[in-house]
Amino acid sequence: MPGNSGTGAVTRSTLRQQIADALRDEVLAGRLQPGQECTVKEIAEQYGVSATPVREALVDLSAQGLLEADQHRGFRVREYSLDDLRAMIEARGLVADGMFRAIAEGHKPFPRLDDRSFITTLAGVRRRGEEAQRAAAAGDLAVLIGYDLRFWRELAALFGNPYLSDFLYRLRVQCWACSVQYLRRRTDLRGELWAEHTALVDALATGDTTTARAIVAAYNADALALVERLANGT
Template identity: 75%
Template sequence: MPSSGTGAVTRSTLRQQIADALRDEVLAGRLQAGQEFTVKEIAEQYGVSATPVREALVDLSAQGLLEADQHRGFRVHEYSVEDFRGMIEARSLVTDGMFQALDNGHKGYQNLDDPRTAAVVAGVRRRGEEAQRAAGAGDLTILIGYDLRFWRELSSLFGNPYLADFLNRLRVQTWVCTVQHLRRQTDLRGRLWSGHSELVDALAQRDTATARSIVAAYNTHSLSLIEQLGPVGGAVQNPGGRKPDGSPRGPGERGASG
């Protein structure tokens, strides 16, 4: 039998796998706004015990992706346009703080020209290029995965893991809101922001004025798109999330979000 320590690690890993899988289902729009499910339903879908499922759902609730209902289980949080405005404002404050740190020569900032960070910068640029290709093709699911990785790796260059984690959570929330509004659109080609490479170039040159302008244009574009689409409405029931063929997705099986 495994030691208690090993058991704790296994349960923690399973908890994270379930949380990641469910988050990907929400990001992909397979678990939709307002959709309700119970711990028992998710545990049965994934073939696991209730404890790690309950822990995963509580984690996602703390991140603002789910809502807990004492009598009915959990439901996917439905975001309004006003919620999106608040997210954009918060996101802007964080990125502006990052750019301010660069302007002030903050000691935690890793020089983008430093050979020691060249591999990280190259990775950020590759994520950005992939995100741009996905945006051009109108592939929202692939775009989300690369975009999240792009910003997570870019923010890590500023040497503050708390800031990077906070920004990542904000970006997950904004993408969940975006998916809820865009899922009704059949053709997104040419409608999704794709300025990732331009942003990396500006920061590599320490041109924070241009970087701020790029991010401001991005935020304006995103907000305008969501405002045009209006309320979410109309969730389709699919408890626990399923694969495209209708079979249940296991806790270790992630969606195509990168």
Template identity: 75%
Template sequence: MPRSSGNGAVTRSTLRQQIADALRDEVLAGRLQPGQEFTVKEIAEQYGVSATPVREALVDLSAQGLLDADQHRGFRVHEYSVEDFRGMIEARGLVIEGMFLALTEGRPGAVRPDDPRAAAVVAGVRRRGEEAQRAAAAGDLTVLIGYDLRFWRELGACFGNPYLADFLNRLRLQTWVCAVQHLRRLTDLRGELWARHTELVDALIARDNDTARSIIAGYNAHSVALIERLASG
């Protein structure tokens, strides 16, 4: 991440976003552990920037549910429970169901996957899905998270409701943060990670909502069972 410069080339808002992105990546990589505490001053010194954009970035991450703020001790990485994970999976499923309904009902602004005019959009989503599947097969969690978040962000944008898409992206980020706390304990993740992204895209293109729902239900059940198993191990 670039350091702050006196010529103003790097604006405060840019630094704010860069710091937030960097810290989010640290949490997802497991380098910032659940419950780990730090101060604005420590982060500012680490990245060689002033305190203001750091404080703003940490407040942003707190609003996203990734950090907890303590007026006297600074910030700490939020600790999610297995019950939290179950709740997020349930909420995520309800949001996705709403998106399926938007397609079925032909919501204005929705990009129907079976519409030839949407071919470029769908092709891009499918490429993200293919990359996510390759990373899952290889057990590369870091790469998987990046492509999985992009896959769902781009797929969510097709449904014509930016509020649903933004909410889904936040839920997916939180579920990954929670899952990482457990998945990083495994030395080999091959065969453990869900990888049916392209099947879901194919079902949506075919307007086969029953198959799409079945894929999502299987995904949710797999995710909950995996985290429960790791949490109890």
């Protein structure tokens, strides 16, 4: 019946997303290492599901840049280099800088501070930033990544361009996937990780895009410097 067919499609789509999310978290947690193979059969058996949603999830993650398709062996976790990370950080910096410039020059007005819906949304973004800062202070990388991704996705959404927000989210996921292999080499990351989320929100809330741009520029420089130090064993 049409109704049952529709429900089945929704269920499969949801399962596909759940598997993709779970595997993405495995990559970001460092449990799936760069170069490690992921076969449809193994993943399906691990999660106790059929091959179809697993294959679709792996294709999705490949499109997001976290996996690479191997014609003969399935998929493997993508191996990023430091040059890749440098290019990613440059890209995300250029996009964020362009967004802030557009706001400052009036090409893309930020929502008004007397807009009740905007105030509520911004408060939610700030809470995400507070949680990210607590995780950074504690050196809890797994928790930080989760809140950091939500923070930036919700902050970018305030700009009002869903394509831009989605692009930045994927780019940030790739940055974390590249960085985490180095960050996990250090057992204690307390005081090492960026924790200026709320300062950025506060700057944007008052329309201070100059400070916002400076915060993001410093963040990008510090994040790259940390990974480069760890890659060099210092």
